Amino acid sequence: MQFDYLKHVKGGLDRHAVLDELMQAYGKDVWNFAFFMTHRRELADDISQEVFIKVFEHLYNFRGQSSVKTWLLAITRNTARDVLRSAWIRRVTLMPSRYEAQQSHPSAERETIDKLMTEQVWAVVLKLPPKLREVLLLSIHYGLSMNEMADMLGVSTGTVKSRLHRARNAVNRKLDEDAVLTGGEKWT
Incomplete structure (x- = not known):
């Protein structure tokens, strides 16, 4: 404004x-x-x-x-x-x-856990195909609306919705696969 x-x-x-x-x-x-x-x-x-x-x-x-x-x-x-x-x-x-997250947390243990989780999520996001990665980042990180993203990317709103849905599913699927391999909890 x-x-x-x-x-x-x-x-x-x-x-x-x-x-x-x-x-x-x-x-x-x-x-x-x-x-x-x-x-x-x-x-x-x-x-x-x-x-x-x-x-x-x-x-x-x-x-x-x-x-x-x-x-x-x-x-x-x-x-x-x-x-x-x-x-x-x-x-x-x-x-x-490498993406380096800089956050402050009350305990060293909490800081380490949060950093590892953040790095894991960013690693998955950064490996997405560019078209999926950019809509996910524009939506979540920059808070753009579907219409703003569609105008910016030169595609229809439906295409943006589809890409965003596919990006979220890909991230969730990869995080769940990693959780199964490491014996951790599922993300979704």
């Missing part, structure tokens, strides 16, 4: 100040989404920079058809896809980074 004025502005704003505000408000979301798309911290850094350069250059082109957050995530998605399709990325294999 705080950036609704952008859809009415055609010029005259201090773009540097607006960019600073957008980076403060959504910089972490943009970086996280870039990381989830690429699995690489260094690429997420580069993509985030590229996203905000594009936003700076096209700030007056924001039409307000979606929220600013959805607009930024769409730019992030498209930029990440372009980077992943580039010839350089296809030829060079980098070692993937």
Whole structure:
């Protein structure tokens, strides 16, 4: 809501100040989404920079058809896809980074258990096919509606619902398989 004025502005704003505000408000979301798309911290850094350069250059082109957050995530998605399709990325294999959850908990035992569970879930989510992973992350992590995701991804709402359902089932199935193998409790 705080950036609704952008859809009415055609010029005259201090773009540097607006960019600073957008980076403060959504910089972490943009970086996280870039990381989830690429699995690489260094690429997420580069993509985030590229996203905000594009936003700076096209700030007056924001039409307000979606929220600013959805607009930024769409730019992030498209930029990440372009980077992943580039010839350089296809030829060079980098070692993937591990997701590191940073949380504070009252006891060391609780912290260790929670960290292991979080790592297990993220490992499963990050192994999903890109189309399933992105709808799951957009829904759960970023809280986008079905319509916002459909607009952002350029697919129908039914396709988003189907992908989200398949993603959740895949995660639950994998976590249940892992529980059976390790003798733990089922997740579902």
